[in-house]
Amino acid sequence: MKEKLEQLRAELLSELGAAADAQSLENLRIKYLGKKGSITDLLKGMKSLSNEEKKTFGQLVNELKQQASENISKRSQELKELEIQKEIELMPQFDLTIPSKEKRGSYHPITLVSRECERIFTTMGFHVEDYPEVVTDYECFEAVNVPKDHPARDMQDTYYLENGELLKSQTSAAQNAILKKYRKQLIEDGMPIRAIFPGRCFRNEATDATHENTFFQMEGVMVDKNISISNLIYFMKTMLSEVFQREIKVRLRPGFFPFVEPGFELDISCLICGGETGCPSCNHSGWLELCPCGMIHPEVLKEGGIDPEEYTGFAFGLGLTRLAMMKYGIKDIRDLNSGSLKALSQFTDDK
């Protein structure tokens, strides 16, 4: 019996080594450990043995049974690992230089720049307004203190329509409506008027690389008790530093615009040379003329139903088109309205 046991052990070990897949391993298990398996048979054959012999031999067979079972599951584990290994080895190396085919849409660059500005102003408590493109003479000029005989009101500068209305030549055309919209909250609830208005403007101009008859501005107004020139400079500096994502210097020069008094031209330190040395992009002056601004003219406040003796405010007009050109290095203003996808599909997003 004992010899048979040892023979079985030797056979099992050699067959285990030869089992190369899960199926042959399972067959092996059945051959030795199944109901009719060789080791099971050994146990069955013990009936004829004495009790003493049964005890010793039984122990040996059980040992063998356990060894067989362990060896089989060990071999099974080995085979699984081998299989994974094989699967890993079968994976081809990908060529990452192949360009992706996934299509991407694009925003108009004005949308990107406008959104960025809107985001900044919104965080500073400004409402974002929306306004039509066709406006009345009152909205565009009279309500913002542009005198009747001002050159801007001439036919050759503004697109008038046959019905007497016009295509707004400046986003200030929305100022009166903004003041009227929020005056009640200003006066009754003490809520300062803070609003920006991005919009398309039109001027009767021959177009070339730097002139367009259709362009975008962003108007901003803030009105409250005690709004001062000092506040205006602070806000402009803070906002513009945020827009350009760097600390910039601003300077104000007197500028004449009928809707503000005092009125300013605001320059920012050159984005290329930082204003220290001067470079070709700032025409060697160290400064870039960026936006007109000023304290809202008392007549404009009055026309909006706000008492200029009690309230003051500032307004500014950012050239969004100019900003987009500066930001993306667009040399020809006409690219923006060209409708050319070769040019404009590049602006996928810019958050």
Next chain:
Amino acid sequence: MFLSMNWIKDFVDLSGLDELSLINQFSLSTAEVENDIQFKGKDLSGIVVAEIKSVENHPESKKLHLLKADIGEEELVDVVCGAPNVRVGMKTAFAKVGAQIGEITIAPRPLAGFMSYGMCCSESEIGISDDHSGIMEITDDVALGTDLKEIYAIDDIVFEVDNKSLTNRPDLWSHYGIAREFAAIAKRPLKPLDFDDLSKYDALPKVDMKIEDELCQRYSCLQFENIKRNIAPVDMRIRLYYCGMRAINFLADMTNYLMLEMGQPMHAFDSRKVENIRIKRFDKEFKFKTLDGVERHIDTDTLMICNGDTPVAIAGIMGGLDSEIVEDTHTLTLESATFNATSIRKSTVRLSHRTDASMRYEKSLDPELTVPAIARFVYLLKKFDDQVTVVSSLTDDYAYHYPEITLSFDKAYVDRYTGIEIDDDTIISTLSRLGFKASHHDGEFEVKVPSWRSTKDVTIKADIIEEITRIYGYDNFEIHTASAPLFPTRPEPSKKDEDNIKDILVKKYALHELHSYVWNYVDEFKAIGIENIGEIKLKEASNPNIETIRKTMIPTQLAQLKTNIGFEDEFGIFEVGRVVSGLDENDLCVEHKMLGITLYQKTPFVRELYFKLKNIIEVLFDELKHETVSFREVQPEREYEHPINLNEILCGDVVIGKIGIVHPVVQKKIDKRASIVFAELDVEKFSSIENKSIQYNSPSKFPNIEIDLSFITSRFAPIKKAIENTACALIKNVEVVDIYEAENQSSIAVRITFSDPTRTLKREEVTEVTDAIVNDLAKDGILLKG
């Protein structure tokens, strides 16, 4: 406008101050200075006065002469010179050996076989005029060898002020006005001008002159004769040249000089041609030749200076050729006048002729200036030509006086506006230096505005704030934030929806946002077969492509599509833009904010593209409003609309937009073999739809039952209707899982999902519903497949 620092320094002592930083300060306090400041005479040295002692012809050259010149040294110098005007005894400007002219250093050099030790210079070579017809002729009595810079003000700093930044400041169109600003900036006194005393001539006869038109605000004139001088003094000519004017003759240069000095345009007539000066407009249009020889068309709105009924000058713009000073002119009439600014501006536009004079008049000149300008003119005239005699008394008609302006305000007003502390003394002294009469008592400031700032520029107290702060310097402002209570900010709904729509179209559907113009591009539209476009027109449009305002976004997008053919085989464009649909009952434009989407695909499979667009529309409504849309077939009304599959887009019963296929005629003009579909949505209507927001349903714990039914039909609508007819609350979802299209038999397979949140459904109750659907459809002849 060019400005000479030498000239400014005639009126304000700037010694000890850095002129460049003053100019920079001027740019920050007053008006924009252009970048290229010129340093006149910088590259010029060693030019002396020389006298030509002998002139010999060059033996071989007809043009060259061999000269001997006395430059105040022991020996005469030999010079070879090609100027035509050399002659013995003339004094000229001479560049000695070692002299510097620009980048050239003068050295002895052989010229056509003879050594030349220096160079005789023209005025143009020295840079003091554009005259290069010959060498400079020096008539002043100066010692030979004197450096030219010692006798003439050649060294100067000249800067240019941007005219656009002076539109509201009539007083700054002159050196004296600019000097007043420098005086305020430098805190130095402004010197008064020297004048001739005109009252001396009060006994002389008056000029026959009369203003007959309200457009002339003031007309002052004076007559004189016996002007002997022909050429203006060198220094005067240099200043004129540095300031961008050409020297003409003494008298013309004098009027220009006065204009640049005091800002008052002046004109000298031959007195024989202006015996009865009348200022008026004419009832009829006529032709008039101005002194530049151009015949101009004068209309009935243009103010004219006349001799009786004969026009002699266009008021404020240019004199006439016939009344010009000529060789035998004996007596001159000097005009110094003020005209209505708007009238002058409009006349220059109509004549398309802008002059130095009209540029000043259109800024609203101070009428107080006319007489002092004459007094200054006479003073200078006599200084440079002592033979001149005044032969009339000052004749002055002052028809329109601007009101005097006095403004009062308190310190709190200044503090509130500035947000910083500027003390009383600074306020008073700043305003005084600028010519305001400012006083301060009991906390109140009272400020009288000077006449030269009263014509339109300073009218309210906020204007005074500007005067104080700009001289104080914005760079010197301490800056601080404003404090205000907190309130939430809410974007306009249509703005918010616009942003979200753009995000979905770009991010989810890879469409491209383009911008376009609001007018109809007639030429481009015609090229794709679209002619019928918008009736809202620009007034007096001159370009047919910039004439009518678009009614719809689609033609613009189709034109854009055409220019982008070849970009990719499949792409889509969109724009949120404005259109005008017509006029309302008040004759005002009805404007709409529209979303236009156009999809293009270089295949004939238009159905696929159409459904892609339909899907986009449905997703926009679902994502942003949690709403479903329906479609309703409509008749085409525009050339680009294909009559089949043109549908209105409805949300509830509100029409929000339209979806369709491009008409084959238009489509073929864009691209012969392609599919093009379009949709247009009214963004404001879209925004007015209330957002239903998400309705959450807890998922049923019990299993769903899904039933697939396939019907022999090509239309889903009856199936949808039959399902709705059951009004069965257990139906949770209906999905089209397959569409099979064939010529003989099409079929549509739907999957209906049943569920109940409270129990497990029985097979029989579901079958009951599906049987009802099948029977309902069978009545219409739509049978189950297989």
